[in-house]
Amino acid sequence: MDGTVGRMVVGDLEIRPSEYVAYAGGRPLRLTVRELDLLTALAERRDRIVSREELYRVVWEDQYRRTDRSVDVYIARLRQKLGEAIPDREYIHTHFGFGYRLSSE
């Protein structure tokens, strides 16, 4: 993935794509490469609704197939890890029929 920025902050999240790390409330998250790529893609588009297709194109660098559930599965894993790190806070919102949105509020 390219086009990344050195450092991005979304609420209590800090993402450093160039260093392949992300922090939640100061503590490092244990993310895999795909998870970090997906989180980065969302962070670069914070507060915007991003379609599954766009996410797939950017993170997987391939053409999206309507039946592919990869994005959903990785969203679930991100939610899980973010939820463990920072409870009582929803970062990733579902937009039914479109995709997802990472919120900074």
Added chain:
Amino acid sequence: MDGTVGRMVVGDLEIRPSEYVAYAGGRPLRLTVRELDLLTALAERRDRIVSREELYRVVWEDQYRRTDRSVDVYIARLRQKLGEAIPDREYIHTHFGFGYRLSSE
């Protein structure tokens, strides 16, 4: 739906079809796809009386049947959500026997 514009303003409403969002008084509305499509169709024709048939053709992309109440039901839902967001203000007007009109005054 196509032919949409990047950004439309009607009174305190702002609609951004390309981003799949609409704001009422600065706050985002929680609209479904159909609701947003219908609001967009009305906004594109603001201050004009639009027939049910035209709305159905544009939003549902299908031929309108006189007995179909879908447009009415979605108008009701839009009114509900707009009313919650901006009370004491009627945006969608009924024109008996013809259709509806979104007003900007």
Added chain:
DNA sequence: AGCCGCCGTTCACAGCCTTTTCACAACCCG
């Protein structure tokens, strides 16, 4: 090589949200 652990992909199915349909009340207008 064989084993092990981790990661990415795919599948299945429950649960959820949206859309459509229906029924009846309320409304408009001649």
Added chain:
DNA sequence: CGGGTTGTGAAAAGGCTGTGAACGGCGGCT
């Protein structure tokens, strides 16, 4: 008032999403 039109809650139908689990590939280690 009467007939057609519109408003709206509720239920049915349809489609989408969440998520645990299974599978296979890959790399590291002994």
